[in-house]
Amino acid sequence: MAIITAANSKGGSGKSTLIIVLASALAESGASVSVIDADPQRTIGKWAKECERLKFTVRTDVDENSIRRVIDEEASKAQFVLVDIQGRESRLMSRVIMACDLALVPLAPSEFDADPGADTVAVIAECEKDSNRRIPYRIVFNRTNPAIRTTSEKEIMEDIREGGLPLMTAHLHDRQAYRLMGRRKCSIYDLDPEKVSNLEKATDNAKQIAVEVIEALREERERLQAATDKAAEGAVA
Amino acid sequence: MSGFAKLKIEPTDDNDGGRELDLSDFAPTAHERRGDPETDQAIADRIARRRGLAEEPVQRVALKRGSIVNDKIFISGPLVVLNRFRELCNDLGGKTYAEVLERLMDNWDDQPRR
Helix, strand or coil: CCEECCCCCCCCCCCCHHHHHHHHHHHHHCEEEEEEEECCCCCCHHHHHHHCCCCCCCEECCCCHHHHHHHHHHHHCCCEEEECCCCCCCCCHHHHHHCCCEEEEECCCHHHHHHHHHHHHHHHHHHHHHHHHCCCEEEEEECCCCCCCCHHHHHHHHHHHHHCCCEECCCCCCCCCHHHHHHCCCCCHHCCCCCCCCCHHEEEEHHHHHHHHHHHHHHHHHHHHHHHHHHHHHEEH | CHHEEEEEEECCCCCCCCCCCCCCCCCCCCCCCCCCCCHHHHHHHHHHHHHCECCCCCCCCCCCCCCCCHHHHHHCCHHHHHHHHHHHHHCCCCHHHHHHHHHHHHHHCCCCCC
16 A cells, blocks of 8 residues: 655646556556545546546545545555645645655746745655654656756756755656646546557656656665664664 | 766656556555554644644635626735635625625715714
8 A cells, every 4th residue: 555645835736647647557557546636626536527437536525634534544445545735835735745655746847846846845854854754755857858858957956966855767748648638538548549649658658657656665665664673673672 | 977977867758668567565554654643633733834834725716607897907815805705706696706896885885984
């Protein structure tokens, strides 16, 4: 079981797209996936309502008071629980961050996204400090051009690397397929390859994201296990 | 080696179709690594207060109306006030902002002045 959220206090940073793409890729690989749409805009909930076939479930009956209970309910049923939250710092955001196994911080390669992204990382850092436990997160570039790396992108990437912050290698690229899944009310796997350019590249990109997220979850799980073992050894000694 | 060379990461382009996802080590469970829900919530709320985060999700109330406004006015103010105004428009049967403003001003005009 893994609980994943996409958090960035900036609206339009690509949280919902990332959640849908990741949920679709995991479900396509045969995993049971539950998406909790805790964004009052209900972007994913509305989209899912019109989707003819989805390989994952979507819950929208949630607010900040019930979020933890709903997460726990879904975690007992699905291998992966993905939580979409609104693009604004709120108490709901900190509550979800405290409940998740991995927070993804999507970031468009622009200065306008970088600062809110940094604020979100600061909230995660405070959660870690106050709870005295690791809150794993990864920054993931979103809507990047696979062929060109812009100056802004390079500079933001440099800042992130200099700060030693965890940055995913895979980017969620700017692909027509990601835009069309919203309009056509289906996942990228249900789009017609005859009508969507580079659809295969989009599905490969989605899988790349999923692979790296899974690797991050395993890495964090091993790190936690090692810390637990060390604590146990210390207790015995 | 320049600093930029260090930034050179593996191509992130989409050539990973051959890798299969083995997800068998992720099984549904109620609790795993997370902490006590009440403690977690107390910490989350303390951080939210400290950072001045909104105490509840901010939701813009959708206005149920379809009439046309001939001129425009931009009003900036606390969301709670603007939502109250939108709710009033809805409660009055989907009146336009202008209609409700007019009604409010009429009421104001009708009030006795000191």
